[in-house]
Amino acid sequence: MATNRKPETVLEERTRRDIQLYRQLWRVRLFDRAVSSLHRQNKILGGVYSGEWQEAIPVGFCHFLDESDVVFPLHRDLGVFLARGVDPGVLIAQFMGRRDGLSGGRDSFLHAGDLERGVIGATSMLGSTLPVAVGAALRFKMLDESSVAVAFFGEGATARGDFHEALNFAGIHHLPVVFVCENNFYAYSTPMSLEMPVETVAERAAAYGMRGVRCNGQDLNRVLDVAEAAIDRARKREGPALVECLTYRHHGHSEHDPARYRPEDELAEWAGRDPIQLFELYLKNRGQDVAALAAEIKLKVEEEIDRAIAFAEASPLPSGEEALRHVFYEGAPLPARVSIDASVLKRADAEAGGRTVEAVAGGARVGAPASSGGAKPEGHGGAAGPLPGELPRLPAATETTSAEAVSYLDAIRQALDEEMERDPAVFILGEDVGRLGGAFGATRGLFEKHGASRVIDTPISESLIVGASVGAAVLGLRPVAEMQFADFISCGFDQVVNTAATFCYRHGGRARVPMVIRLPAGARIHGGLFHSQNPESFFLSTPGLKIVAAGTVEDAKGLLKSAIRDDNPVLFLEYKSLYRRAKALLPAEELLTPIGQAAVRMKGEDLTIVTYGPLLSFCLEAAEALRAEGASAEVIDLRTLRPLDLETVARSIQRTGRILVAHEDRRFAGVGAEIAARIAEELFEFLDAPVLRVASADTPYAFSPPLEEFILPDTAKILAAARKLLSY
Ligand SMILES: Cc1ncc(C[n+]2csc(CCOP(=O)(O)OP(=O)(O)O)c2C)c(N)n1
Structure with missing residues (x-):
């Protein structure tokens, strides 16, 4: 303890620390200037965002971080990378788009990270990194680790909804995160008075039940004080904090910006608050020969910069085809288990105020039929209500009256339960997934069995749900997020397409994002415009996402289990109209449906019908009717929409020469459009007729039954198209 040490030792330590910090300030500043200079020489393309005059903040906060902590830098925070020990040569190579950069040239400085050093890259979407930081902190809390997450952002980002969702959730769960x-x-040219109606950012902390602190961000000693206190509290599980560091940027918003919108006298005033000069005053007061120290430090840093630039310039530019690598994780799959001690989860559970199985012995049971208790989704009468139009009988494999038959919804619950049982890294988060068991009952009983720390009720914060899943996933957990209805994924859209889908790519393939988003999708439940959507076409053109669609009870279980084991973000489309209607006997052995493989559901020679999800049963019914007319149709269930199994489709077309694509999603730019284009490009010579599509009309999903019926595809529409094709 410090009190037992000799006074001179304490002094020496303090001096050593001061010199190290002073060196770090110069290091950040000189590297920052070198980057600006390389930009002026056109050696760095794209945007460069100088952090000059803001250096004390990253230097101060990173000073208190341990190796296992994680940090989320702002676009000006070159200092975070340097302070965390990222190789400066690799950093400059990243700026220059070279192969040896953190992302191998895939993106500019801004969006890279170095997970080995606990630096997690942000996207350009300001504030979007905050839910991700919360997900990392959630992991630390769940596993009772003493690590903390520190997330940097500008005051401009506090106007984003992600700021609110992240701080709200962190406050509710007392997560170890410092904002x-x-x-x-x-914010670029916009002054604070037009960014927020309050005087300070820190006062907003009160709304989130956390400590709000304001400090002079130019004075490294003040930053150190607040950083130490906030990080220490977070580490001791005393709660998150919002720290507002007042600072100023020397340069314009980017190196392209002359920043004429700022008054000259304001700039002059802040020039007097240069953090390096302020720290030099302090060092002088402590008897340091600052001039000599500065000269020595600058010389060494200049040498380091020269070496870094030489390394980066010697690094080759990537070859064009390298753009195709690392869209998905290519490395070895994660071990089935991260080493998680079950007793730790129990402890976390007690803290979360949850109940364990023992505590509710005799209570709710995993696997209890969904119909055994109440939950009707948002007053819509549930998926079991009367449905528009005549519904086809489900194929024998998915419809049975057997007492042991499992419903589609039960199959989902079984998949979740089995995977949670198998792998403690798997956890569930979403709205009302806990005690209620989900709006449809998909998670019923799991809260009681696996505890509150692994079945987490969230506020209505879709962006947080997805972003936090990313944060937890990149740190080794396997979150399964539930959207209450697939429609609400629009509120988490940015986190899906920008944060999750690009993560592996922008981290140069050195990161995996094993997470699943369950999407209760589709029409025929009287849901109207906002509870009936099929969201796949919002996401189909986004690289880095896998999209699966379960059309049978077996796949509801087998695909979900495979999705949970996948090392990439998977959107899992499940269908409300099948939840209670589809039933099947499931095999006792492990059921894993491979992702990326279509299934031939009915063999045929005259026509290929390609479908997925809820239209499968309609297509099978149409195929039966065609058989009665003397025509044999082959029915292919895609099961995975991305990556698309075109080979199975191609094999079929080569025999039948005729193809119809049927889906419940809208026609325009749907899966059918992609399949039709690919067939035209690659299989034209096998076609005896044009590719036809049967899909929903290009309108919103209207509410009134005759309108909905008119919009949706059904057996009659599929049959009509099939007959047209056969008579071509
Ligand atoms: C969601 C989003 N909208 C707009 C932008 C464009 N943009 C980039 S930086 C910036 C200003 C950021 O201000 P602030 O968050 O205060 O950080 P600072 O740049 O001042 O450090 C803007 C508007 C963006 N990157 N993300």
């Missing part, structure tokens, strides 16, 4: 706002008073 560090670098308030430089401008």
Whole structure:
């Protein structure tokens, strides 16, 4: 303990620390200037965002971080990378788009990270990194680790909804995260008075039940004080904090911006608050020969910069085809288990106020039929209500009256339960997934069995749900997020397409994002415009996402289990109209449906019908009717929409020469459009007729039954198209 040490030792330590910090300040500044200079020489393309005058903040906060902590830098925070020990040569190579950069040239400085050093890259979407940081902190809390997450952002980002969702959730769960706002008073040209109606960012902390602190971000000693206190509290599980560091940027918003919108006298005033000069004053007061120290440090840093630039310039540019690599994780699959001690989860559970199985012995049971208790989704009468139009009988494999038959919804619940049982890294989060068991009952009983720390009720915060899943996933957990209805994924859209889908790519393939988003999708439940959507076409053109669609009870279980084991973000489309209607006997042995493989559901020679999800049963019914007319149709269930199994489709077309694609999603730019284009490009010579599509009309999903019936595809529409094709 410090009190037992000799006074001179304490002094020496303090001096050593001061010199190390002073060196770090110069290092950040000189590297920052070198980057600006390389940009002026056109050696760095794209945007460069200088952090000059803001250096004390990353230097101060990173000083208290351990190796296992994680940090989320702002676009000006070159200092975070340097302070965390990222190789400067690799950093400059990243700026220059070279092969040896963190992302191998896939993106610019801004969006890279170095997971080995606990630096997690942000996207350009300001504030979007905050839910991800919360997900990392959630992992630390769940596993009772003493690590913390520190997230940097500008005051401009506090106007984003992600700021609110992240701080709200962190406050509710007392997560070990420190939110560090670098308030430089401008978001690009917009002054603070037009960014927020309050005087300070810190006062907003009160709304989230956390400590709000404001400090002079130019004075490294003040930053160190607040950083130490906030990080220490978070580490001791005393709660998150919002720290507002007042600062100013020397340069314009980017190196392209002359920043004429700032008054000259304001700039002059802040020039007097240069953090390096302020720290030099302090060092002088402590008797340091600052001039000599500065000269020595600058010389060494200049040498380091020269070496870094030489390394980067010697690094080759990537070859064009390298753009195709790392869209998905290519490395070895994660071990089935991260080493998680079950007793730790129990402890976390007690803290979360949850009940364990023992505590509710005799209570709810996993696997209890969904119909055994109440939950009707949002007053819509549930998926079991009367449905528009005549519904086809489900194929024998998925419809049975056997007492042991499992419903589609039960199959989902079984998949979740089995995977949670098998792998403690798997956990569930979403709205009302806990005690209620989900709006449809998909998670019923899991809260009681696996505890509150693994079945987490979230506020209505879809962006947080997805973003936090990313944060937890990149740190080794396997979150399964539930959207209450697939429609609400629109509120988490940015986190899906920008944060999750690009993560592996922008981290140069050195990161995996094993997460699943369950999407209760589809029409025929009287849901109207916002509870009936099929969201796949929002996501089909986004690289980095896998999209699966379960059309049978077997696949509801087998595909979900495979999705949970996948090392990439998977959108799992499940269908409300099948939840209670589809039933099947499931095999006792492990059921894993491979992702990326279509299934031939009915063999045929005259026509190929390609479908997925809820239209499968309609297509099978149409195929039966065609058989009665003397024509044999082959029915293919895609099961995975991305990556698309075109080979199975191609094999069929080569025999039948005729193809119809049927889906419940809208026609325009749907899966059918992609399949039709690919067939035209690659299989034209096998076709005896044009590719036809049967899909929903290009309207919203209207509510009134005759309108909905008119819009949706059904057996009659499929049959009509099939007959047209056969007579071509
Ligand atoms: C969601 C989003 N909208 C707009 C932008 C464009 N943009 C980039 S930086 C910036 C200003 C950011 O201000 P602030 O968050 O205060 O950080 P600072 O740049 O001042 O450090 C804007 C508007 C963006 N990157 N993301």
